[in-house]
Amino acid sequence: MTESAEDRSKRKFCEYLNSYQWVKQISIFYDETDVAIQNALDDGLRLRKALARAFPDSVFLWRLALKN
Numbered sequence: 001m002t003e004s005a006e007d008r009s010k011r012k013f014c015e016y017l018n019s020y021q022w023v024k025q026i027s028i029f030y031d032e033t034d035v036a037i038q039n040a041l042d043d044g045l046r047l048r049k050a051l052a053r054a055f056p057d058s059v060f061l062w063r064l065a066l067k068n
Contacts, residue, residue: 017061026047028040028043040064044064048060048062
């Protein structure tokens, strides 16, 4: 079966992200799930804006994930 153009684009983009040599990583952990759910998106937005102002020529990947 042939791969659709959309699936091929997604696959290539995922391969690019996985093979890219990221220079820095910032991780934010919350003690409580309820607090994380309430604050993760707002805190991430503030962090992304601050990083974009401080490093205008850099690329940032924002990834929200659950830690089990």
